[in-house]
Amino acid sequence: MKMETEIKQLVAENWEIFLNDLAKVIRIPSVQGVPEEDCPFGGEPKAAVLKALDIAKSYGFETKLVNDAIGYAQFGESRADQKYFGIIGHLDVVPANEPSWDSPPFDLSQRDGVLYARGILDNKGPIMSCLFGLKLIKDLGIQPKIPIRVLFGSNEETGSQDIPLYLEKEVPPMFGFTPDCKYPVVYGERGIVNLAIKTSIVDKALDRLGDFQGQMSRSVVPSELSVTFDGQQITALGKSSPSNAPEMGINSITKLARELRDILPSGELQTYFSWLDDYLSDEHYGEKLGIGYSDAASGKLILTPVLIKKTDQHEVCLELAIRYPISVTEDRIIAKIKENLPQNAQVSVTRSLKGTNFPKDNAYVTLLSVIYGKVTGLDATPVTTTGATYARYMPNTVAFGPSFPGQKGIAHKENEYFIEDDLKTNLIIYALAIYELCLSDSYQP
Template sequence: MSIDFRKVIEENKEQFYQDLDQVMQVESVKGTPAEQAPFGKGPKKALETALALARKYGFETAIVNDAVGYAQWGEAEEYIGVVGHLDVVPAGDGWSFPPFKLSKQDQRFYGRGILDNKGPILACLFGLKLLKELNLPIKKTIRIVFGTDEESGSSDIPLYLSEEKAPQFGFTPDCKYPVVYGERGIVNYEILTTFSEAELTILGEFIGDQARDHVPDDLSVAINGTEIHVIGKRAPSNAPELGENAITLLAEKIIQENRTSGKLADYFSWIVKSLANQHYGEGLGIDFSDADSGKLMITPYQLIKKGNQLALSVAIRYPVSIEESDVTKALEAHLPAESQLEVSRRIKSSHFPKEDPNVQTLASVYEEVTGLDGTPVTTTGATYARFVPNIVAFGPSFPGQKGIAHNRDEYMDEEDLLLNMEIYMRGMLKLIE
């Protein structure tokens, strides 16, 4: 049967936008655990809203341990899994559009989660609905799986896998194209540097939006009662080269204006020398790289006072051929005096055989639809592919599209959203027919 995917999508897109908007309007940021809502009421409400749509589409649905839900087509126990998430990072300030609503201007959609990850996973669900309505014969069961804690460490996945089998194969639409077969290792360090009480007396608290998911863009501190304030440029923490880091900008300003002396001045000079615009670890002797995954990447994301210490937190994404111990050993040799390292987060690298027939199927679909090279690649990001066995990352960002997620005015072009739906429809059909 020959299917005109683009015609089918075009005829149904307005309904898709209406349904997507229902989920976009839920402020699904992680909150205080509540009864039957382990990650807060927002993520749980988004899950219930998505599953209500799935039932309207005629799919069997279920919620597992109040953490993960799925919509299923087929009866077999073994299944193909499409695993995305409905939780989002906080909106932050400075939006031109309401963050928790689907807004459209000049053929571009805006809203928190339109790219990461409500738009893509809902495109998969709606695309599967369109396939189901074509009454196609299928040989395998498929599930659209909705997580609710991806942005905060994926602690939802163990709750799912404790009750359900892992998919026999699948993908997460939460990264980039083409197929992503490998994800770098991630380690976050807190660099604790000790000062005398007198040395830190002149320094106030650091004030600004600092979190591990993004490059900080607004930071201030009072020194001897005078406020030092800098404005940088926010970017995702896995794309530091696209931002302007307020931590290093603040250190540069403090040094340039001679605001400190002695050990404190040495410390801020070390930040500038080691980290300012040195995103690949070259300032700290950790500039590892390999052919498959490229260069190590480092992002300073938080600077705070902690008693008589300054605590600088950095996120490092290291190549798949490198061990965390290699990074730690090299980094320890380049710290300021009286400093120690503490690991605050670690995620091992992941790797899936790029020669696998299912990976090659997805690569072929991508090439067929876009005309672009589908050779599988690696990523600096962290997706559900690290935590769900047998899946890879696949879309939604096309080559050259980077640094959009986690920013204010998060967006996705209408053309790209619909092109994603076509790729996912074709890919899902190939995997289950």
């Protein structure tokens, strides 16, 4: 309890210093760019990593850039057995092209107790708070028995290809967490599969349909989409939300399908958009496709149409993003969907991530859970998530924070925000976790 009080005081005294350093990293528009010889994911993500390492050096930490992909700051001397604890977050961000930002997305803005910026929540704010928590523990004169590394990734948003590059040169942590999900400790992540459904339209009606126009991404519910038919433009306006929270948005793909089914002449194309509307409009949990699976550990399957386009083979290609419970298999899902496809349709897998299921009774899961419960007074029972984090790729890793229960659908949108008091609480939780890890001298699986 004494350490918690001391850390809270240090956070209050050093808050403006932390925000000033965080703003330096926020300022870099670290969206994936064109690969270069020494910048595998473009110049800006690497620049953000280098800036974080510069800040870490100013705090007195040893730093290293690994394969131009991930940098780390280490507290404590390296060991012959190479053991260390890891805290891994990412500094790359999704684009900030939305026109309705109320402040420049790459400037850290404060309004009425809320911080706004691209990356403030996902994930610059949380991982930089971990670095600052490491600094506070170091400044208290505490020394870790096992080294602690804060790792800064540069490719989480577009595939986590930075993790294999790191593991080419370094061993994984003996235990670690990523502050890129939610509280309490996340011990399991649902499986993810993206399916492309290609439907042939052979009656020439597709020649009269233009190309689909709009911003579409596998990570979000599309908010605006338009297409022409016989030169007439049809537009559907929706509402963006993360693809793992489709119920919070309005999907412009299904909305456009409903518009098209009402104006298209009878035929294969009209039948196709009728199928799309019937089976997918507001069907966030897949019941009409026969995949409405759920379990007690992870809840309901989540289904989101994320992409639609014409192909050169007189087809319409629709991509579905599916996040499924840890008790269900990908093969079972695909088999059921095949029973409910439109005519002349084929399905293929475009992305596949198996779920994770870390032992809930692991000693360090318990440690993090206890810290979270003491600081917040909230239920600390470990949970699962629909999200995908570095924990899928980095061995011995769980997700831990930064969002509190009830906070959902904030990242990947305009005016991305973090309530300032919540970010302070995160910093306190992470600093206490680092303090407890400093005292640990063994790994208890």
